[in-house]
Amino acid sequence: MRERGKGTVPSVDERYAQWKSLVPILYDWFANHNLVWPSLSCRWGPQFEQATYKSRQRLYLSEQTDGSVPNTLVIANCEVVKPRVAAAEHISQFNEEARSPFVKKYKTIIHPGEVNRIRELPQNSKIVATHTDSPDVLIWDVEAQPNRHAVLGATNSHPDLILTGHQDNAEFALAMCSTEPFVLSGGKDKSVVLWSIQDHVSILASEAGSTKPPGSISKHATRAGGSNQKPADSPSIGPRGTYHGHGDTVEDVQFCPSSALEFCSVGDDSCLILWDARTGSSPVVKVEKAHDADLHCVDWNPHDVNFILTGSADNTVRLFDRRNLTSRGVGSPIRKFEGHSAAVLCVQWSPDKSSVFGSSAEDGFLNIWDHEKVGKKQDSRSPNAPSGLFFRHAGHRDKVVDFHWNASDPWTIVSVSDDCESTGGGGTLQIWRMIDLLYRPEEEVMAELDKFSSHILTCPS
Secondary structure (H helix, E strand, O other): OOEEOOEEOOOHHHHHHHHHHHHHHHEEEEEEEEEOOOOOOEEEEEEEEEOOOEEEEEEEEEEOOOOOOOOEEEEEEEEEEOOOOOOHHHHHOOOOOOOOOOEEEEEEEEOOOOOOEEEEEOOEEEEEEEEOOOOOEEEEEOOOOOOOOOOOOOOOOOOOEEEOOOOOOOOOOEEEOOOOOEEEEEOOOOEEEEEEHHHHHHHHHHHHOOOOOOOOOOOOOOOOOOOOOOOOOOOEEOOOEEEEOOOOOEEEEEEOOOOOOEEEEEEOOOOEEEEEHHHOOOOOEEEOOOOOOOEEEEEEOOOOOOEEEEEEOOOOEEEEEHHHOOOOOOOOOOEEEOOOOOOEEEEEEOOOOOOEEEEEEOOOOEEEEEHHHOOOOHHHHOOOOOOOEEEEEOOOOOOEEEEEEOOOOOOEEEEEEOOHHHHOOOEEEEEEEEOHHHOOOHHHHHHHHHHHHHHHHHOOO
């Protein structure tokens, strides 16, 4: 073990064993699913069934194979246990090397290349976009796509639409707009590219003399250009706009939650850039050296559009207020969060509370923060903890490459890690919800504890 001062840093196995012993105390519900192949992205799909004790929901993930079988986009059905239903002993009884009974594969799409990113369309959550190691964005209607058997030599599934416009590979930066069926991407060509799926629908409608709802994808179309390497029966469209301002690869992009024409991007040039499609293709605000290293991820607060989060290879998460940024790129973060010991790979605001967000990193941790607690009484109770940190998910044993808050089931998260060497499989998918005593208002928790104490005192021995 590595020495740090007078103490020692626990090994991965020791850290994991300690975490596992605390699972019944820290979690309201927990499910562990050992993957056959690593997954680089995981996303919640639509909820399609509600029962008394659980709900059923689509789950999107990928399988990154070694070439012995094709790469796939997987649509799974997930059973999500409702709050305060699972018993503590049931939560703690899971096998790291087994598949979870809560996760069942529903459909497999044979993907042309590795699936690096998955994003669902808010206006029509059966439509997803994927990034692979190519310049194109692939659009899939996951319900209409046929179920495929992933065996060596199987042909690729055909995307329902291909978005063209990048001049070099675009592997990771991908976002869908919450207000319009717009798609945003960034790539190695240092550009940010914007498309409207509605453009494709409009062209088809004018040709057929009919209309389709936003976010729909037609099967009856011919391709609009592109190279011979693209599937012959997949239509394609070009961008609405291409935006230049980064000096290196664009690693992540995000729409402003209240506008389809405002968005932001981060990249390996350490810059955070804000854009407005109405003002042209140049940056509105460019924050130079937003971090001390490459920026990997960005998210825009859906509750307060002034707040933007960034995560970086400098191991930190930073919070920017766009009101403090100027056209000359002057501006500094209003908060720095220093709770990771390796590069931050993903940041995302909670849909349930405006001041809460999560961050995952190569150190194997998924941290949950509340920026409103920084410097307050609740924050000072754990003097050794990073300021603002109120929960640390330590169930993964290697880098946590992606996670996603569940908008249909409050405080529920799916996370995925690339830890095949330590799990005997391809990686680990975990679905979990921390115990509500950690995030409920303090006065509410204290009142409940008082009620519980009085009940114990009045019970006959």
